[in-house]
Amino acid sequence: MYPTTRADGPRPRTCPRCGGEFFRNIRGGRPPTYCSSRCRSAAFRARRAVPQPTAYAHELSLIGQSVAARASLVSRAASLGQPAPPADPLRAGLALQRDLDDYLTIAVREALERGASWSDIAEVMPAGISSLKSRFSAARAAHVLRARRARRPGAPSLLTDEDQAVAVERAPAASAQDRAAERGALASALSHLHRRSGLPLRRLADKADLSASYVYRLLAAERFPSWTAVERIAKAADRTPADFLDLWHRAHGTTPAQPEKPPHEEALAAFQATVRGLHLAAGCPAADDVLDKVATCARWEEPLLTALLTTTTVPQAHLLREETVAALAAALCGDPARLKARWDTLQHAVPRPTVSAGAFG
Structure with a gap:
Protein backbone atom coordinates (compact mmCIF):
# COMPACT_ATOMS: atom_id res chain seq x y z
CA MET A 1 0.00 0.00 0.00
CA TYR A 2 1.23 3.47 -0.85
CA PRO A 3 1.59 5.94 2.05
CA THR A 4 -1.77 7.42 3.00
CA THR A 5 -0.59 10.25 5.30
CA ARG A 6 1.82 13.14 4.95
CA ALA A 7 2.44 16.06 7.30
CA ASP A 8 2.79 18.76 4.65
CA GLY A 9 2.17 17.08 1.27
CA PRO A 10 -0.20 17.80 -1.65
CA ARG A 11 -3.86 17.03 -1.72
CA PRO A 12 -4.79 13.33 -1.63
CA ARG A 13 -5.46 11.46 -4.88
CA THR A 14 -8.54 9.31 -5.51
CA CYS A 15 -8.11 5.70 -6.66
CA PRO A 16 -10.24 5.16 -9.79
CA ARG A 17 -10.68 1.51 -8.84
CA CYS A 18 -11.85 1.53 -5.23
CA GLY A 19 -12.53 5.24 -4.73
CA GLY A 20 -10.26 5.52 -1.69
CA GLU A 21 -7.95 8.47 -1.09
CA PHE A 22 -4.16 8.15 -0.90
CA PHE A 23 -1.01 10.23 -1.16
CA ARG A 24 1.75 9.62 -3.66
CA ASN A 25 5.00 8.15 -2.39
CA ILE A 26 7.65 10.58 -1.12
CA ARG A 27 10.18 9.08 -3.47
CA GLY A 28 10.46 10.52 -6.99
CA GLY A 29 9.13 9.02 -10.19
CA ARG A 30 5.77 8.92 -11.91
CA PRO A 31 2.89 9.41 -9.46
CA PRO A 32 0.82 6.26 -8.97
CA THR A 33 -2.68 6.10 -10.43
CA TYR A 34 -4.03 3.45 -8.06
CA CYS A 35 -3.78 3.19 -4.29
CA SER A 36 -2.26 -0.30 -4.33
CA SER A 37 -0.88 -2.98 -6.60
CA ARG A 38 -4.06 -4.98 -6.03
CA CYS A 39 -6.24 -2.18 -7.47
CA ARG A 40 -3.81 -1.71 -10.35
CA SER A 41 -3.96 -5.44 -11.24
CA ALA A 42 -7.75 -5.50 -10.94
CA ALA A 43 -8.05 -2.52 -13.27
CA PHE A 44 -5.75 -4.19 -15.79
CA ARG A 45 -7.85 -7.36 -15.75
CA ALA A 46 -11.03 -5.32 -16.21
CA ARG A 47 -9.58 -3.61 -19.29
CA ARG A 48 -8.67 -6.97 -20.81
CA ALA A 49 -12.06 -8.55 -20.09
CA VAL A 50 -14.59 -8.97 -22.90
CA PRO A 51 -17.38 -6.39 -22.42
CA GLN A 52 -20.69 -7.98 -21.52
CA PRO A 53 -23.80 -7.00 -23.49
CA THR A 54 -26.09 -4.57 -21.72
CA ALA A 55 -29.80 -4.99 -21.16
CA TYR A 56 -30.41 -2.65 -24.10
CA ARG A 152 -43.87 -6.82 -32.15
CA PRO A 153 -45.17 -10.28 -33.11
CA GLY A 154 -43.69 -13.41 -31.68
CA ALA A 155 -40.98 -15.27 -33.55
CA PRO A 156 -42.44 -16.25 -36.95
CA SER A 157 -43.32 -19.90 -37.20
CA LEU A 158 -41.72 -20.98 -40.44
CA LEU A 159 -43.10 -24.50 -40.44
CA THR A 160 -46.73 -24.09 -39.45
CA ASP A 161 -49.33 -26.48 -40.81
CA GLU A 162 -50.19 -24.05 -43.62
CA ASP A 163 -46.54 -23.51 -44.56
CA GLN A 164 -45.30 -27.10 -44.55
CA ALA A 165 -45.66 -27.29 -48.33
CA VAL A 166 -43.43 -24.30 -49.06
CA ALA A 167 -40.64 -24.38 -46.44
CA VAL A 168 -38.32 -27.35 -46.18
CA GLU A 169 -34.95 -26.23 -44.87
CA ARG A 170 -33.03 -23.29 -43.56
CA ALA A 171 -30.97 -21.14 -45.90
CA PRO A 172 -27.43 -20.13 -44.95
CA ALA A 173 -27.41 -17.63 -42.10
CA ALA A 174 -27.67 -14.03 -43.29
CA SER A 175 -26.52 -10.88 -41.55
CA ALA A 176 -29.03 -8.67 -39.80
CA GLN A 177 -28.66 -6.03 -42.50
CA ASP A 178 -29.26 -8.54 -45.30
CA ARG A 179 -32.29 -10.03 -43.52
CA ALA A 180 -33.76 -6.56 -42.99
CA ALA A 181 -33.27 -5.77 -46.68
CA GLU A 182 -34.99 -9.01 -47.75
CA ARG A 183 -37.94 -8.35 -45.46
CA GLY A 184 -38.13 -4.83 -46.81
CA ALA A 185 -38.21 -6.19 -50.36
CA LEU A 186 -41.14 -8.48 -49.51
CA ALA A 187 -43.06 -5.62 -47.88
CA SER A 188 -42.29 -3.39 -50.87
CA ALA A 189 -43.63 -6.01 -53.30
CA LEU A 190 -46.86 -6.37 -51.30
CA SER A 191 -47.21 -2.59 -51.09
CA HIS A 192 -46.82 -2.15 -54.85
CA LEU A 193 -49.25 -5.02 -55.43
CA HIS A 194 -51.80 -3.10 -53.37
CA ARG A 195 -51.20 0.07 -55.39
CA ARG A 196 -51.52 -1.66 -58.75
CA SER A 197 -54.71 -3.46 -57.68
CA GLY A 198 -56.54 -0.13 -57.26
CA LEU A 199 -58.37 -1.53 -54.23
CA PRO A 200 -58.71 0.41 -50.97
CA LEU A 201 -56.75 -1.20 -48.16
CA ARG A 202 -59.86 -2.26 -46.28
CA ARG A 203 -61.38 -3.82 -49.42
CA LEU A 204 -58.16 -5.75 -50.11
CA ALA A 205 -58.10 -7.00 -46.52
CA ASP A 206 -61.75 -8.10 -46.71
CA LYS A 207 -61.14 -10.06 -49.91
CA ALA A 208 -58.09 -11.71 -48.30
CA ASP A 209 -60.11 -12.50 -45.13
CA LEU A 210 -57.57 -10.57 -43.03
CA SER A 211 -57.90 -7.56 -40.75
CA ALA A 212 -57.12 -4.18 -42.29
CA SER A 213 -54.71 -3.28 -39.48
CA TYR A 214 -52.78 -6.53 -40.00
CA VAL A 215 -52.49 -5.96 -43.77
CA TYR A 216 -51.33 -2.39 -43.15
CA ARG A 217 -48.56 -3.66 -40.86
CA LEU A 218 -47.48 -6.18 -43.49
CA LEU A 219 -47.23 -3.47 -46.15
CA ALA A 220 -45.28 -1.24 -43.74
CA ALA A 221 -42.84 -4.06 -42.80
CA GLU A 222 -44.00 -3.99 -39.19
CA ARG A 223 -45.05 -7.65 -39.28
CA PHE A 224 -43.58 -10.68 -41.02
CA PRO A 225 -46.35 -12.55 -42.86
CA SER A 226 -46.89 -16.27 -43.04
CA TRP A 227 -47.10 -17.78 -46.50
CA THR A 228 -50.86 -18.21 -46.04
CA ALA A 229 -51.27 -14.44 -45.56
CA VAL A 230 -49.13 -13.66 -48.63
CA GLU A 231 -51.11 -16.15 -50.71
CA ARG A 232 -54.44 -14.65 -49.65
CA ILE A 233 -53.32 -11.09 -50.42
CA ALA A 234 -51.97 -12.10 -53.83
CA LYS A 235 -55.20 -13.87 -54.79
CA ALA A 236 -57.29 -10.95 -53.53
CA ALA A 237 -55.34 -8.66 -55.88
CA ASP A 238 -55.65 -11.13 -58.80
CA ARG A 239 -51.95 -11.92 -58.76
CA THR A 240 -50.24 -15.31 -58.94
CA PRO A 241 -49.02 -16.18 -55.41
CA ALA A 242 -45.93 -17.87 -56.87
CA ASP A 243 -44.57 -14.41 -57.75
CA PHE A 244 -43.94 -13.86 -54.02
CA LEU A 245 -42.60 -17.30 -53.17
CA ASP A 246 -38.92 -16.51 -53.63
CA LEU A 247 -39.25 -13.16 -51.79
CA TRP A 248 -41.04 -14.88 -48.91
CA HIS A 249 -38.37 -17.56 -48.55
CA ARG A 250 -35.57 -15.00 -48.64
CA ALA A 251 -37.29 -12.91 -45.96
CA HIS A 252 -37.79 -15.93 -43.69
CA GLY A 253 -34.43 -17.60 -44.27
CA THR A 254 -35.75 -20.78 -45.89
CA THR A 255 -35.43 -22.42 -49.28
CA PRO A 256 -38.38 -23.54 -51.41
CA ALA A 257 -39.17 -27.19 -51.91
CA GLN A 258 -38.36 -28.31 -55.44
CA PRO A 259 -37.19 -31.53 -57.12
CA GLU A 260 -33.56 -31.87 -58.19
CA LYS A 261 -34.57 -32.11 -61.85
CA PRO A 262 -37.92 -30.35 -62.24
CA PRO A 263 -39.86 -30.55 -65.53
CA HIS A 264 -39.30 -27.74 -67.98
CA GLU A 265 -42.70 -26.17 -67.27
CA GLU A 266 -42.00 -25.96 -63.52
CA ALA A 267 -38.48 -24.58 -63.98
CA LEU A 268 -39.77 -21.97 -66.43
CA ALA A 269 -42.59 -20.95 -64.09
CA ALA A 270 -40.17 -20.63 -61.13
CA PHE A 271 -37.75 -18.48 -63.15
CA GLN A 272 -40.47 -16.16 -64.42
CA ALA A 273 -42.10 -15.90 -60.98
CA THR A 274 -38.77 -14.86 -59.46
CA VAL A 275 -38.37 -12.13 -62.10
CA ARG A 276 -41.91 -10.87 -61.54
CA GLY A 277 -41.35 -10.81 -57.78
CA LEU A 278 -38.19 -8.72 -58.17
CA HIS A 279 -40.08 -6.46 -60.57
CA LEU A 280 -42.79 -5.86 -57.97
CA ALA A 281 -40.28 -5.25 -55.17
CA ALA A 282 -38.48 -2.70 -57.36
CA GLY A 283 -41.67 -0.68 -57.77
CA CYS A 284 -42.84 -2.10 -61.13
CA PRO A 285 -40.63 0.11 -63.35
CA ALA A 286 -41.56 0.31 -67.02
CA ALA A 287 -39.99 -2.30 -69.30
CA ASP A 288 -38.17 0.40 -71.29
CA ASP A 289 -36.60 1.77 -68.11
CA VAL A 290 -35.38 -1.70 -67.17
CA LEU A 291 -33.93 -2.29 -70.64
CA ASP A 292 -32.00 0.98 -70.40
CA LYS A 293 -30.24 -0.39 -67.31
CA VAL A 294 -29.43 -3.79 -68.88
CA ALA A 295 -26.38 -2.69 -70.85
CA THR A 296 -25.50 -6.23 -71.97
CA CYS A 297 -28.91 -6.84 -73.54
CA ALA A 298 -28.71 -7.77 -77.22
CA ARG A 299 -31.35 -6.47 -79.61
CA TRP A 300 -32.89 -9.92 -80.09
CA GLU A 301 -33.22 -10.27 -76.28
CA GLU A 302 -35.24 -7.07 -75.83
CA PRO A 303 -38.61 -8.63 -76.83
CA LEU A 304 -37.96 -11.55 -74.45
CA LEU A 305 -37.24 -9.25 -71.51
CA THR A 306 -40.24 -7.06 -72.30
CA ALA A 307 -42.53 -10.08 -72.46
CA LEU A 308 -40.99 -11.48 -69.29
CA LEU A 309 -41.90 -8.31 -67.37
CA THR A 310 -45.36 -7.79 -68.86
CA THR A 311 -46.86 -11.20 -69.68
CA THR A 312 -47.52 -14.45 -67.85
CA THR A 313 -45.63 -17.04 -69.88
CA VAL A 314 -42.51 -16.66 -72.04
CA PRO A 315 -41.57 -20.13 -73.38
CA GLN A 316 -38.32 -18.80 -74.92
CA ALA A 317 -36.99 -17.38 -71.63
CA HIS A 318 -34.22 -19.99 -71.60
CA LEU A 319 -32.69 -18.31 -74.66
CA LEU A 320 -31.56 -15.34 -72.54
CA ARG A 321 -27.82 -15.21 -72.01
CA GLU A 322 -26.24 -15.57 -68.58
CA GLU A 323 -24.81 -12.03 -68.53
CA THR A 324 -28.19 -10.61 -69.49
CA VAL A 325 -29.87 -12.45 -66.62
CA ALA A 326 -27.30 -11.08 -64.16
CA ALA A 327 -27.76 -7.55 -65.49
CA LEU A 328 -31.54 -7.92 -65.24
CA ALA A 329 -31.30 -8.90 -61.57
CA ALA A 330 -29.08 -5.88 -60.86
CA ALA A 331 -31.48 -3.57 -62.69
CA LEU A 332 -34.30 -4.81 -60.44
CA CYS A 333 -32.19 -4.34 -57.27
CA GLY A 334 -32.00 -8.11 -56.80
CA ASP A 335 -29.26 -10.64 -56.18
CA PRO A 336 -27.73 -11.80 -59.51
CA ALA A 337 -26.63 -15.13 -58.00
CA ARG A 338 -30.15 -15.79 -56.79
CA LEU A 339 -31.72 -15.28 -60.24
CA LYS A 340 -28.87 -17.14 -61.95
CA ALA A 341 -29.63 -20.23 -59.85
CA ARG A 342 -33.15 -20.24 -61.27
CA TRP A 343 -31.76 -19.69 -64.76
CA ASP A 344 -29.32 -22.61 -64.35
CA THR A 345 -32.17 -24.90 -63.31
CA LEU A 346 -34.14 -23.77 -66.34
CA GLN A 347 -31.19 -24.49 -68.66
CA HIS A 348 -30.90 -28.07 -67.38
CA ALA A 349 -34.66 -28.58 -67.77
CA VAL A 350 -34.87 -27.46 -71.40
CA PRO A 351 -35.98 -30.49 -73.47
CA ARG A 352 -33.32 -31.54 -75.97
CA PRO A 353 -34.35 -32.57 -79.48
CA THR A 354 -34.02 -36.25 -80.21
CA VAL A 355 -33.38 -37.90 -83.56
CA SER A 356 -34.70 -41.36 -84.33
CA ALA A 357 -32.37 -44.06 -85.59
CA GLY A 358 -34.31 -44.23 -88.86
CA ALA A 359 -33.20 -40.72 -89.73
CA PHE A 360 -29.68 -42.04 -90.40
CA GLY A 361 -30.86 -44.48 -93.04
Whole structure:
Protein backbone atom coordinates (compact mmCIF):
# COMPACT_ATOMS: atom_id res chain seq x y z
CA MET A 1 0.00 0.00 0.00
CA TYR A 2 1.23 3.47 -0.85
CA PRO A 3 1.59 5.94 2.05
CA THR A 4 -1.77 7.42 3.00
CA THR A 5 -0.59 10.25 5.30
CA ARG A 6 1.82 13.14 4.95
CA ALA A 7 2.44 16.06 7.30
CA ASP A 8 2.79 18.76 4.65
CA GLY A 9 2.17 17.08 1.27
CA PRO A 10 -0.20 17.80 -1.65
CA ARG A 11 -3.86 17.03 -1.72
CA PRO A 12 -4.79 13.33 -1.63
CA ARG A 13 -5.46 11.46 -4.88
CA THR A 14 -8.54 9.31 -5.51
CA CYS A 15 -8.11 5.70 -6.66
CA PRO A 16 -10.24 5.16 -9.79
CA ARG A 17 -10.68 1.51 -8.84
CA CYS A 18 -11.85 1.53 -5.23
CA GLY A 19 -12.53 5.24 -4.73
CA GLY A 20 -10.26 5.52 -1.69
CA GLU A 21 -7.95 8.47 -1.09
CA PHE A 22 -4.16 8.15 -0.90
CA PHE A 23 -1.01 10.23 -1.16
CA ARG A 24 1.75 9.62 -3.66
CA ASN A 25 5.00 8.15 -2.39
CA ILE A 26 7.65 10.58 -1.12
CA ARG A 27 10.18 9.08 -3.47
CA GLY A 28 10.46 10.52 -6.99
CA GLY A 29 9.13 9.02 -10.19
CA ARG A 30 5.77 8.92 -11.91
CA PRO A 31 2.89 9.41 -9.46
CA PRO A 32 0.82 6.26 -8.97
CA THR A 33 -2.68 6.10 -10.43
CA TYR A 34 -4.03 3.45 -8.06
CA CYS A 35 -3.78 3.19 -4.29
CA SER A 36 -2.26 -0.30 -4.33
CA SER A 37 -0.88 -2.98 -6.60
CA ARG A 38 -4.06 -4.98 -6.03
CA CYS A 39 -6.24 -2.18 -7.47
CA ARG A 40 -3.81 -1.71 -10.35
CA SER A 41 -3.96 -5.44 -11.24
CA ALA A 42 -7.75 -5.50 -10.94
CA ALA A 43 -8.05 -2.52 -13.27
CA PHE A 44 -5.75 -4.19 -15.79
CA ARG A 45 -7.85 -7.36 -15.75
CA ALA A 46 -11.03 -5.32 -16.21
CA ARG A 47 -9.58 -3.61 -19.29
CA ARG A 48 -8.67 -6.97 -20.81
CA ALA A 49 -12.06 -8.55 -20.09
CA VAL A 50 -14.59 -8.97 -22.90
CA PRO A 51 -17.38 -6.39 -22.42
CA GLN A 52 -20.69 -7.98 -21.52
CA PRO A 53 -23.80 -7.00 -23.49
CA THR A 54 -26.09 -4.57 -21.72
CA ALA A 55 -29.80 -4.99 -21.16
CA TYR A 56 -30.41 -2.65 -24.10
CA ALA A 57 -28.03 -4.28 -26.62
CA HIS A 58 -30.52 -6.81 -28.04
CA GLU A 59 -33.31 -4.25 -28.34
CA LEU A 60 -30.94 -1.82 -30.03
CA SER A 61 -30.10 -4.48 -32.61
CA LEU A 62 -33.79 -5.17 -33.32
CA ILE A 63 -34.60 -1.49 -33.70
CA GLY A 64 -31.61 -1.10 -36.01
CA GLN A 65 -32.97 -3.86 -38.24
CA SER A 66 -36.35 -2.11 -38.35
CA VAL A 67 -34.67 1.19 -39.26
CA ALA A 68 -32.78 -0.53 -42.10
CA ALA A 69 -35.98 -2.11 -43.45
CA ARG A 70 -37.91 1.15 -43.35
CA ALA A 71 -35.05 3.09 -44.91
CA SER A 72 -35.05 0.55 -47.75
CA LEU A 73 -38.78 1.11 -48.29
CA VAL A 74 -38.32 4.90 -48.31
CA SER A 75 -35.48 4.56 -50.80
CA ARG A 76 -37.53 2.36 -53.10
CA ALA A 77 -40.49 4.75 -52.94
CA ALA A 78 -38.23 7.69 -53.80
CA SER A 79 -36.84 5.92 -56.88
CA LEU A 80 -40.19 4.98 -58.44
CA GLY A 81 -40.69 5.85 -62.07
CA GLN A 82 -44.24 6.97 -61.32
CA PRO A 83 -45.38 8.88 -58.23
CA ALA A 84 -46.86 6.88 -55.37
CA PRO A 85 -50.22 7.77 -53.77
CA PRO A 86 -49.73 11.06 -51.88
CA ALA A 87 -50.06 9.66 -48.36
CA ASP A 88 -47.73 6.66 -48.81
CA PRO A 89 -44.38 8.50 -48.75
CA LEU A 90 -45.57 10.49 -45.74
CA ARG A 91 -46.64 7.33 -43.93
CA ALA A 92 -43.30 5.65 -44.64
CA GLY A 93 -41.36 8.71 -43.51
CA LEU A 94 -43.26 8.99 -40.24
CA ALA A 95 -42.71 5.30 -39.49
CA LEU A 96 -38.97 5.71 -40.16
CA GLN A 97 -38.85 8.81 -37.95
CA ARG A 98 -40.51 6.92 -35.09
CA ASP A 99 -37.96 4.12 -35.35
CA LEU A 100 -35.09 6.62 -35.38
CA ASP A 101 -36.43 8.35 -32.26
CA ASP A 102 -36.70 4.99 -30.49
CA TYR A 103 -33.21 4.05 -31.64
CA LEU A 104 -31.70 7.23 -30.19
CA THR A 105 -33.48 6.70 -26.87
CA ILE A 106 -32.20 3.14 -26.47
CA ALA A 107 -28.74 4.04 -27.82
CA VAL A 108 -28.34 6.73 -25.14
CA ARG A 109 -29.37 4.35 -22.37
CA GLU A 110 -27.01 1.66 -23.68
CA ALA A 111 -24.14 4.17 -23.78
CA LEU A 112 -24.83 5.04 -20.14
CA GLU A 113 -24.89 1.34 -19.23
CA ARG A 114 -21.46 0.96 -20.86
CA GLY A 115 -19.96 3.69 -18.74
CA ALA A 116 -20.49 6.87 -20.75
CA SER A 117 -21.36 10.02 -18.83
CA TRP A 118 -23.98 12.60 -19.66
CA SER A 119 -21.12 14.94 -20.53
CA ASP A 120 -19.87 12.43 -23.10
CA ILE A 121 -23.34 12.19 -24.64
CA ALA A 122 -23.72 15.99 -24.66
CA GLU A 123 -20.54 16.22 -26.75
CA VAL A 124 -22.20 14.07 -29.44
CA MET A 125 -25.74 15.45 -29.30
CA PRO A 126 -26.32 19.23 -29.53
CA ALA A 127 -28.28 19.67 -26.28
CA GLY A 128 -27.71 20.51 -22.64
CA ILE A 129 -27.21 17.81 -20.04
CA SER A 130 -30.46 18.61 -18.20
CA SER A 131 -32.39 18.47 -21.48
CA LEU A 132 -30.80 15.14 -22.40
CA LYS A 133 -31.59 13.65 -19.00
CA SER A 134 -35.24 14.60 -19.40
CA ARG A 135 -35.53 13.45 -23.01
CA PHE A 136 -33.70 10.14 -22.59
CA SER A 137 -34.71 9.15 -19.08
CA ALA A 138 -34.92 5.54 -17.94
CA ALA A 139 -38.72 5.90 -17.73
CA ARG A 140 -38.83 7.05 -21.35
CA ALA A 141 -36.69 4.08 -22.45
CA ALA A 142 -38.95 1.67 -20.55
CA HIS A 143 -42.02 3.16 -22.28
CA VAL A 144 -40.36 2.76 -25.69
CA LEU A 145 -39.52 -0.89 -25.01
CA ARG A 146 -43.02 -1.69 -23.75
CA ALA A 147 -44.62 -0.09 -26.81
CA ARG A 148 -42.34 -1.87 -29.26
CA ARG A 149 -42.78 -5.25 -27.59
CA ALA A 150 -46.55 -4.81 -27.67
CA ARG A 151 -46.44 -4.14 -31.43
CA ARG A 152 -43.87 -6.82 -32.15
CA PRO A 153 -45.17 -10.28 -33.11
CA GLY A 154 -43.69 -13.41 -31.68
CA ALA A 155 -40.98 -15.27 -33.55
CA PRO A 156 -42.44 -16.25 -36.95
CA SER A 157 -43.32 -19.90 -37.20
CA LEU A 158 -41.72 -20.98 -40.44
CA LEU A 159 -43.10 -24.50 -40.44
CA THR A 160 -46.73 -24.09 -39.45
CA ASP A 161 -49.33 -26.48 -40.81
CA GLU A 162 -50.19 -24.05 -43.62
CA ASP A 163 -46.54 -23.51 -44.56
CA GLN A 164 -45.30 -27.10 -44.55
CA ALA A 165 -45.66 -27.29 -48.33
CA VAL A 166 -43.43 -24.30 -49.06
CA ALA A 167 -40.64 -24.38 -46.44
CA VAL A 168 -38.32 -27.35 -46.18
CA GLU A 169 -34.95 -26.23 -44.87
CA ARG A 170 -33.03 -23.29 -43.56
CA ALA A 171 -30.97 -21.14 -45.90
CA PRO A 172 -27.43 -20.13 -44.95
CA ALA A 173 -27.41 -17.63 -42.10
CA ALA A 174 -27.67 -14.03 -43.29
CA SER A 175 -26.52 -10.88 -41.55
CA ALA A 176 -29.03 -8.67 -39.80
CA GLN A 177 -28.66 -6.03 -42.50
CA ASP A 178 -29.26 -8.54 -45.30
CA ARG A 179 -32.29 -10.03 -43.52
CA ALA A 180 -33.76 -6.56 -42.99
CA ALA A 181 -33.27 -5.77 -46.68
CA GLU A 182 -34.99 -9.01 -47.75
CA ARG A 183 -37.94 -8.35 -45.46
CA GLY A 184 -38.13 -4.83 -46.81
CA ALA A 185 -38.21 -6.19 -50.36
CA LEU A 186 -41.14 -8.48 -49.51
CA ALA A 187 -43.06 -5.62 -47.88
CA SER A 188 -42.29 -3.39 -50.87
CA ALA A 189 -43.63 -6.01 -53.30
CA LEU A 190 -46.86 -6.37 -51.30
CA SER A 191 -47.21 -2.59 -51.09
CA HIS A 192 -46.82 -2.15 -54.85
CA LEU A 193 -49.25 -5.02 -55.43
CA HIS A 194 -51.80 -3.10 -53.37
CA ARG A 195 -51.20 0.07 -55.39
CA ARG A 196 -51.52 -1.66 -58.75
CA SER A 197 -54.71 -3.46 -57.68
CA GLY A 198 -56.54 -0.13 -57.26
CA LEU A 199 -58.37 -1.53 -54.23
CA PRO A 200 -58.71 0.41 -50.97
CA LEU A 201 -56.75 -1.20 -48.16
CA ARG A 202 -59.86 -2.26 -46.28
CA ARG A 203 -61.38 -3.82 -49.42
CA LEU A 204 -58.16 -5.75 -50.11
CA ALA A 205 -58.10 -7.00 -46.52
CA ASP A 206 -61.75 -8.10 -46.71
CA LYS A 207 -61.14 -10.06 -49.91
CA ALA A 208 -58.09 -11.71 -48.30
CA ASP A 209 -60.11 -12.50 -45.13
CA LEU A 210 -57.57 -10.57 -43.03
CA SER A 211 -57.90 -7.56 -40.75
CA ALA A 212 -57.12 -4.18 -42.29
CA SER A 213 -54.71 -3.28 -39.48
CA TYR A 214 -52.78 -6.53 -40.00
CA VAL A 215 -52.49 -5.96 -43.77
CA TYR A 216 -51.33 -2.39 -43.15
CA ARG A 217 -48.56 -3.66 -40.86
CA LEU A 218 -47.48 -6.18 -43.49
CA LEU A 219 -47.23 -3.47 -46.15
CA ALA A 220 -45.28 -1.24 -43.74
CA ALA A 221 -42.84 -4.06 -42.80
CA GLU A 222 -44.00 -3.99 -39.19
CA ARG A 223 -45.05 -7.65 -39.28
CA PHE A 224 -43.58 -10.68 -41.02
CA PRO A 225 -46.35 -12.55 -42.86
CA SER A 226 -46.89 -16.27 -43.04
CA TRP A 227 -47.10 -17.78 -46.50
CA THR A 228 -50.86 -18.21 -46.04
CA ALA A 229 -51.27 -14.44 -45.56
CA VAL A 230 -49.13 -13.66 -48.63
CA GLU A 231 -51.11 -16.15 -50.71
CA ARG A 232 -54.44 -14.65 -49.65
CA ILE A 233 -53.32 -11.09 -50.42
CA ALA A 234 -51.97 -12.10 -53.83
CA LYS A 235 -55.20 -13.87 -54.79
CA ALA A 236 -57.29 -10.95 -53.53
CA ALA A 237 -55.34 -8.66 -55.88
CA ASP A 238 -55.65 -11.13 -58.80
CA ARG A 239 -51.95 -11.92 -58.76
CA THR A 240 -50.24 -15.31 -58.94
CA PRO A 241 -49.02 -16.18 -55.41
CA ALA A 242 -45.93 -17.87 -56.87
CA ASP A 243 -44.57 -14.41 -57.75
CA PHE A 244 -43.94 -13.86 -54.02
CA LEU A 245 -42.60 -17.30 -53.17
CA ASP A 246 -38.92 -16.51 -53.63
CA LEU A 247 -39.25 -13.16 -51.79
CA TRP A 248 -41.04 -14.88 -48.91
CA HIS A 249 -38.37 -17.56 -48.55
CA ARG A 250 -35.57 -15.00 -48.64
CA ALA A 251 -37.29 -12.91 -45.96
CA HIS A 252 -37.79 -15.93 -43.69
CA GLY A 253 -34.43 -17.60 -44.27
CA THR A 254 -35.75 -20.78 -45.89
CA THR A 255 -35.43 -22.42 -49.28
CA PRO A 256 -38.38 -23.54 -51.41
CA ALA A 257 -39.17 -27.19 -51.91
CA GLN A 258 -38.36 -28.31 -55.44
CA PRO A 259 -37.19 -31.53 -57.12
CA GLU A 260 -33.56 -31.87 -58.19
CA LYS A 261 -34.57 -32.11 -61.85
CA PRO A 262 -37.92 -30.35 -62.24
CA PRO A 263 -39.86 -30.55 -65.53
CA HIS A 264 -39.30 -27.74 -67.98
CA GLU A 265 -42.70 -26.17 -67.27
CA GLU A 266 -42.00 -25.96 -63.52
CA ALA A 267 -38.48 -24.58 -63.98
CA LEU A 268 -39.77 -21.97 -66.43
CA ALA A 269 -42.59 -20.95 -64.09
CA ALA A 270 -40.17 -20.63 -61.13
CA PHE A 271 -37.75 -18.48 -63.15
CA GLN A 272 -40.47 -16.16 -64.42
CA ALA A 273 -42.10 -15.90 -60.98
CA THR A 274 -38.77 -14.86 -59.46
CA VAL A 275 -38.37 -12.13 -62.10
CA ARG A 276 -41.91 -10.87 -61.54
CA GLY A 277 -41.35 -10.81 -57.78
CA LEU A 278 -38.19 -8.72 -58.17
CA HIS A 279 -40.08 -6.46 -60.57
CA LEU A 280 -42.79 -5.86 -57.97
CA ALA A 281 -40.28 -5.25 -55.17
CA ALA A 282 -38.48 -2.70 -57.36
CA GLY A 283 -41.67 -0.68 -57.77
CA CYS A 284 -42.84 -2.10 -61.13
CA PRO A 285 -40.63 0.11 -63.35
CA ALA A 286 -41.56 0.31 -67.02
CA ALA A 287 -39.99 -2.30 -69.30
CA ASP A 288 -38.17 0.40 -71.29
CA ASP A 289 -36.60 1.77 -68.11
CA VAL A 290 -35.38 -1.70 -67.17
CA LEU A 291 -33.93 -2.29 -70.64
CA ASP A 292 -32.00 0.98 -70.40
CA LYS A 293 -30.24 -0.39 -67.31
CA VAL A 294 -29.43 -3.79 -68.88
CA ALA A 295 -26.38 -2.69 -70.85
CA THR A 296 -25.50 -6.23 -71.97
CA CYS A 297 -28.91 -6.84 -73.54
CA ALA A 298 -28.71 -7.77 -77.22
CA ARG A 299 -31.35 -6.47 -79.61
CA TRP A 300 -32.89 -9.92 -80.09
CA GLU A 301 -33.22 -10.27 -76.28
CA GLU A 302 -35.24 -7.07 -75.83
CA PRO A 303 -38.61 -8.63 -76.83
CA LEU A 304 -37.96 -11.55 -74.45
CA LEU A 305 -37.24 -9.25 -71.51
CA THR A 306 -40.24 -7.06 -72.30
CA ALA A 307 -42.53 -10.08 -72.46
CA LEU A 308 -40.99 -11.48 -69.29
CA LEU A 309 -41.90 -8.31 -67.37
CA THR A 310 -45.36 -7.79 -68.86
CA THR A 311 -46.86 -11.20 -69.68
CA THR A 312 -47.52 -14.45 -67.85
CA THR A 313 -45.63 -17.04 -69.88
CA VAL A 314 -42.51 -16.66 -72.04
CA PRO A 315 -41.57 -20.13 -73.38
CA GLN A 316 -38.32 -18.80 -74.92
CA ALA A 317 -36.99 -17.38 -71.63
CA HIS A 318 -34.22 -19.99 -71.60
CA LEU A 319 -32.69 -18.31 -74.66
CA LEU A 320 -31.56 -15.34 -72.54
CA ARG A 321 -27.82 -15.21 -72.01
CA GLU A 322 -26.24 -15.57 -68.58
CA GLU A 323 -24.81 -12.03 -68.53
CA THR A 324 -28.19 -10.61 -69.49
CA VAL A 325 -29.87 -12.45 -66.62
CA ALA A 326 -27.30 -11.08 -64.16
CA ALA A 327 -27.76 -7.55 -65.49
CA LEU A 328 -31.54 -7.92 -65.24
CA ALA A 329 -31.30 -8.90 -61.57
CA ALA A 330 -29.08 -5.88 -60.86
CA ALA A 331 -31.48 -3.57 -62.69
CA LEU A 332 -34.30 -4.81 -60.44
CA CYS A 333 -32.19 -4.34 -57.27
CA GLY A 334 -32.00 -8.11 -56.80
CA ASP A 335 -29.26 -10.64 -56.18
CA PRO A 336 -27.73 -11.80 -59.51
CA ALA A 337 -26.63 -15.13 -58.00
CA ARG A 338 -30.15 -15.79 -56.79
CA LEU A 339 -31.72 -15.28 -60.24
CA LYS A 340 -28.87 -17.14 -61.95
CA ALA A 341 -29.63 -20.23 -59.85
CA ARG A 342 -33.15 -20.24 -61.27
CA TRP A 343 -31.76 -19.69 -64.76
CA ASP A 344 -29.32 -22.61 -64.35
CA THR A 345 -32.17 -24.90 -63.31
CA LEU A 346 -34.14 -23.77 -66.34
CA GLN A 347 -31.19 -24.49 -68.66
CA HIS A 348 -30.90 -28.07 -67.38
CA ALA A 349 -34.66 -28.58 -67.77
CA VAL A 350 -34.87 -27.46 -71.40
CA PRO A 351 -35.98 -30.49 -73.47
CA ARG A 352 -33.32 -31.54 -75.97
CA PRO A 353 -34.35 -32.57 -79.48
CA THR A 354 -34.02 -36.25 -80.21
CA VAL A 355 -33.38 -37.90 -83.56
CA SER A 356 -34.70 -41.36 -84.33
CA ALA A 357 -32.37 -44.06 -85.59
CA GLY A 358 -34.31 -44.23 -88.86
CA ALA A 359 -33.20 -40.72 -89.73
CA PHE A 360 -29.68 -42.04 -90.40
CA GLY A 361 -30.86 -44.48 -93.04
